[in-house]
Amino acid sequence: MMLSASFAALLSLLHVATAQTTTASAPTATSTVALNNAAKAAGKLYFGTATDNPELTDTAYVAILNNTNMFGQLTPGNSMKWDAIEPEQNVFDFTGGDQIADLAEATGKIIRGHNLVWYSQLPTWVSSGTWTTETLTAVIQNHVTTEVSHYAGKMYAWDVINEPFNDDGTFRTDVFYNTLGSDYISIALTAARAADPNAKLYINDYNLEYSGAKIDAMVQLVTDLKAADVPIDGIGFESHFILGEVDASSLQTNMESLTALGVEVAITELDDRIELPATDADLEQQKADYESVVGVCMAVSGCVGVTIWDYTDKYSWIPSTFSGYGEACPWDENLVPKPAYDGIVLGFQS
Ligand SMILES: *[C@@H]1O[C@H](CO)[C@@H](O)[C@H](O)[C@H]1NC(C)=O
16 A cells, blocks of 8 residues: 555654654663673672562563562662651551562562661651650651561661761751760661561661761761661662762772671662763763772672662653753663663673
């Protein structure tokens, strides 16, 4: 059947429009090695990803997520945070958290629980409550004990404390610190250990990847907790990088400063955001950045694994948080692996 000339012209226009909006010519990954397999072959415990409950209705997304050769570990992006788990005092809802824990279990993945005590995504009954030392201690103990007990035996690790420091190394002033000083940290860690003695207990923060006051403060905190016999097993380096700003030397030095104190470390929320529009050269730099970060984890024996903050640009938190930036993940928004994927493989093979 012949197409009319005008219909054929329209089709041709549509074709051009489609090609331009899907960046069909952007470079893609060439490696056929699956990432968790690469991590394990390199002696690491896992390569993993964050995920979130609304994404689990996307079957193309879940098909890749389910592949345990690709991802050996999951972190729930939101559904184990305080506002989701205990939205009203002593009213617990594990629905969303259980969905991700069950998926991890069904597909043979380990889980990093995320997170127990954080200033953000905190229900107002906590953040705006009127507390004494005694009442807020009891609230923290009840929250941590109930949540950690619920998942006891299922968690590789918990981010017990999330983002306790300002970038200048002072403690973040939130309801916990303002009421209890830094004691809230030991209160939460002690309760978590009692509720699940087998889970690794972490403190997780960002901007620990560079030299300066923040990493110094974290090293001091771990030193102090160890001296006081407070349980602490690991420090999470969130690793939300900006393209071209990975400082591998500082990252390695900082990880080693912590592992020297007897804790393990992990890359917990890796992504690498690009100022849009991303060029082919940007995607090559991103490949180098991912390779460099994974290479540091390889160089530090106490670095147990690497978690990316979701695997695809389709569900990345970056565009809505950092205006003008995006394409931070190793898979593009069409679930096609980018050169960054090859960088991760090369990092594990270094
Ligand atoms: C993913 O794994 C879960 C648990 O085994 C299964 O119920 C689901 O159908 C899988 N989804 C896809 C898209 O493979």
